[in-house]
Amino acid sequence: MSETSHIRLYNPSLETERLILRKLRISDDRDIFEYAKVPEVSRYVTWEPHKSIEDARAFINWNLERYNKGEIGEWAIELKETGRVIGSIGFVELDKVNFCGTVGYALSKEYWGKGIMTEAVKRIIRFAFEEMGLNRVEAVHIPENEASGRVMQKAGMLYEGLLRQRMFAKGRFWDLKQYAILKNDVL
DSSP states (O other), X not given: OOOGGGOXXXXXXXXXXXXXXXXXXXXXXXXXXXXXXXXXXXTTSSSOOOOSHHHHHHXXXXXXXXXXXTXXXXXXXXXXXXXXXXXXXXXXXXXXXXXXXXEEEEEOGGGTTSSHHXXXXXXXXXXXXXXXXXXXXXXXXXXXXXXXXXXXXXXXOEEEEEEEEEXXXXXXXXXXXXXXXXXXXXX
């Protein structure tokens, strides 16, 4: 593996026991706004709570542009039971040269603590190794957000260390805890 052309960038629909991970659609705007407007949902991420349905549409349109350019975008996390979009997951960074992707996610507060995000992360990891051709999948979280760290651990990722003041967001520097899983760890 010496060429980045081996990395496949696309967003197919993926299934788990309770979820459908699929491309975002404009019609998802209300569902996304409902969870993204809640301050606790955006507390530990780089984006601010959505103030209007237009914020949700802007997020969707940004992803539609990515899909159209042949880039990988976010997946909507749709709950099979209800057909509602309750979150999103995707690669916030993709290092094609080194076959490495960094996963990021957000989930409706209503569904925290139910294993939903662990289920979604495990499916994205499987897709990254089996279909995209990645060798390493990473994730980071702010130390105060230990629930996200537990998701990473339950998805099979190993803690690698603290990245001091690695991210600047919301007017300040943040430490990040780094987790990762390798293709060799699971396949």
